[in-house]
Each structure stands twice: as structure tokens, then as C-alpha cells.
Amino acid sequence: MPARNEGDRVGATIASALDAAAGPAGVEFVVVDDCSESGKRPEVGDAAARRRTTVIRSARHLGVGAARNLAARHARGRILFVTDAHTRFSTGWDRTARKLTTPHRILSVTIRDPESDWRGYGCRLVVPHMGTHWNTGPPGPTPHVHVASSAGTVLERALFERIGGYDEGMVHYSGFEPEFSVRAWRTGAEIVHTTDIEIAHRFKPREEVTAFLGAARTSIVHNCLRFGTAHLPESMILEMVRLHALEFPEHIRGALALLEERGAWRRREELAATLPHDFAWFVRRFDLLDQIGRPVPEK
Template sequence: MTAAAPTISVVLPARDEGDRVGATVASALGAAAEPDRLEVVVVDDCSAPGGRPVVAAGADRCRTHVIRSDRHLGVGAARNLAARHARGRVLFVTDAHARFSDGWDAEVGRLLAPRRILSVTIRDQESAWRGHGCRLVVPYMGTRWNTSPPDPASTPHVQIVSSAGTVVERELFERLGGYDEGMVHYGGFEPEFSVRAWRSGAEIVHTDAIEIAHRFKPREECASFLGTARTAIVHNCLRFGTAHLPESMILEMVRLHALEFPDHIREALVMLEARGAWRRRAELSASLRYGFDWFVRHFELRDQIGRPVPES
């Protein structure tokens, strides 16, 4: 007899995460109300031999599918690859070093709705800090965590979905086109996906009923990682802004990054042109339901020093 298709597919990329993957899988299944209705889809994003995903034998391994990439895809493309292999109606996009709160899958079933993306609460594994989705910083095109939950008296909308805690119906994810594979390796994937989702007519709702305990990189590890990934991160911010900002703000965005990252801006701009950023802008303008002006009005968005964002 053929096993029933899973309801939820937990999607995670893993690069040199080793045993942390197995611990994340064990947490997702162990904390679930109905683990038999879950699967975990891991993309091994060209890990070194000693860092490849390790999943324990038994039920954890039985319900986990590991897809190996022999080239480094980066976060967005790895998540998209995992989603293409997923069988669940719902995708829970997370990281390879996460712990799930009890009954998280039941809360997904209770809260998710058509055209709705859930942003779950992220907790630092080493402290009491919690993030409740993010807000957009323009024209820099970065994000800041919301350290307080949305006002319970209103619909708990957030601008940007939580990194390591994005829940979306697979059909909606596919209709949105997944994560932008014109971006490179790391940085900017969640905010760009979120703005595109809002502009398409979807909504992002935050919940405190699901909590992911996340391993944030220690300061030294983070500094080393950012040093290696900085050009890609600058490029991704520029591509994000080029795709969505009013033209009058794009030059200011470039100026800000040039001032902060003079050693990276030239290569980032070459990448921006080579990877078709302006073509992407035209495609989104023609296909999305709302312009960026709508997003600005909906959230009463201001720029990073408090000025009104100009309309395009």
C-alpha cells in the first residue's frame, strides 16, 4: 500500500552543517503533533565531506530526503530545489540549526490560509531574545528585526517574514516563483520574497504560537562569514532595490553601499548588470498586482532617517 503524501514539508538548505541537520530533523518530528504527516527535505549545498548532513537511523531518516548538489547553490536556489522535491501541500522553510516548539504542525494547520504566509517567532538558542518578523530599511534594502510582536488589537501583519521561519502553501510558493535565483549565495532572499508576495496580493501574518529556537553565529564566526560573503550581500541588496524601489531612490541606494563597502561596490555593480536586474524589474512591474507605492502606503513606510518614501 502506498503511503499517504505528507501534509507539511520542512525545507532546509545545509552547507557544512553535519550533525546539526540531524538535530533539526529530530526536533521537527519530535515536537510535531502528527509526525507521520511530515517530511523533511534537505539540500546538501555542496558541503565538504566532513560537513555533509547527518540524520539518525530509524524514523528520522525514513522521513528525510537529502538532495546533494555538487555546486554551491546558495540559500535561495537551494530552498527552491528542496521545494521542487517536496510533496507536502505546505512548505515550512527553515535553517539547518533550529529547534521547533511543541505542536508546531497543529498551529500551522490552524493558522495558514489561502494567500497567507506565516512568519513564526524566532528565539535565540543562547538567550531570551525573540524576533517577530522584520521591517524593511529603505533605501539601504536591509531589514531590522521586530523585537516586539504586532499589536494584538489589529491583524498581525509584518512587512518581512522571519528568517528561518516561513510557512507557505506550496501552490502559492510556486505561483510567486520561489526565491529570486538572480541573487547570489546569501543575503536578501526573505525580504525580496516578502515584498514580492505583498505586491502579488498575498499577506504575511506573524504568529507567536510557533517558535523556532535558532542558532545565531557567534561574533567571530559571523565576522568571518560576512567578510567572505560581503560582495554577494551587497549585490543582493542592490538587485532587491532595483527590482522594487522607485527609480528616484535607486541612486541613493547605490551611494549608501558605495560609501559603506567601497571595496565591494564595483564588483557588485558588474554582477547587477550581468544578472539582468533591470530586466527583472520590468518583469515584476508587468506581472505583480500592486506597485511598490502600494506597499509604501499599506505600511506607511518611511526611509531609514524618517522621511516619506517618494512615489515612483
């Protein structure tokens, strides 16, 4: 659980998970305090919660990917449940996670907005923009999804390590779960959505979203570009850059500078050399089309 300036929301999340667990004695929490401001550091709650919780304080802002990886390294359990610091858990979530998790399977859990009747059932990838759209209906008989739910991704520790964790070449926020999910598919894992675990997630109010995006936009654009550079066929990379340059002209120069600084092309070469499946395999697996309905080229 990464937590930056989350304060007592962390304790409320832990209390919810413990209260809803079928076997709370078998649950541990690892919280990474991602350089929170004074007065907004994670507050765990009562003594029972504190006994089950490890809080790791980072003196620098790691971002979502590095914070999750750090938490995973400190966790002792066989199964990792990646979530956010402002969530609430459905009854028996831990029992269901144990039952449905297998060595080659990632669970994507249902995300609920507590302020409405909206639910998200994993996400689908949008190319070449390299964003996602929520699946707003439950999965069919074959419940595979492109991208797991970022507030509820469940998998065995051994699989997490085999995939390589989250990409720490990305910056701070956005894109971590989509990139991890595509890399997981290319590694040979499957992502299966379940409606048997439901996580209520606090979504930011509009004014918070506006302020957040204003401060993080260059990083977000970079992360999309890095994601696409790592996985897209070369013929689509220029189109991806063009789309972002048109939409975010004041941020594209900084994003491209970060792309070069953080070794995006080297990352692409590493994945091509080590993963058993290429992106074309992923395209065929899901009959993936681009964002305006055209076939995705294989090269």
C-alpha cells in the same frame, strides 16, 4: 532546509521537529546539501528520521534561494515550512501551521535565541539600504509584518509557486527573505506573524560572523542592490547605490558588475509587468518611511 557544512546539526533539527510535532507521520523533510565539504555533509540521524527525509546533493554551491526552491520542488506536502539546518521547534508546530495557513497567507513564526531571552517577531524593511531590522516586540491586534522570519516561513505550496519562489538571481546569501516577502505582498498575499510557533535558532558567534561577512560581502551588497533595483522607485535607486558605495567602497565595483551580469533591470521590468501591486502600494499599505524618517516617493 538548505544545509551547507551543517553536519549533525541537520539530524538534531529533524529530531526536534519530529519530537515536537503533533502528527509526525504527516511530516516530511527535504534537505539540500549545498555543496558541503567532505566530513560536513548533512547527517540525518536514526532510521525513523531517514524514512521521512530526502537529501539532495548539489555538486555546486547554489546559495539559499536556489536551494530552497530545489527543496520545494521535491517536497510532496501541501504546506511548506521553510527553516534552517540549526533550529529547534516548539510543541505542536505542525498543528498550528495547518490551522493558521490559508491560500493567500504566509506565516512568519517567532524566532528565539536559545542563549538569551531575545525573540524576533518578523522583520521590518529598511529603505533605501534594503536591509531589515527585527521586530523585537510581539505584533499588535493586526499582526501583519513586512518580512517573514527566514528560519520560519510557512505557506501553501500553491502560493509559493504563484509568488515564484526565491529569487535565484541573487547570490549565495542575504536578502532572499526580504525580497520574497515584498514580492509576496505585491503578488496579493499577506504575511501574518504568529507567536504560537517558536523556533530556537543558532546564531553565529561573533568570530564566525566576522569571517562569514568578510568572504560574502560583495555578494551581500549585490543582493541588496538587486532587491532595490527590482522594487524601489527609480528616484531612490541612485541613493541606494550611493549608500552602499560609501559603506563598502572595496565591494561596490564587483557588486555593480554582478548587477549587470545577472539582469537586474530586466527583472524589474518583469515584475512591473506581472505583479498586481507596485511598490508604491506596499509603501501606502504600511505607511513606510525611509531609514531617516522621510516619506518614500512613489516614482
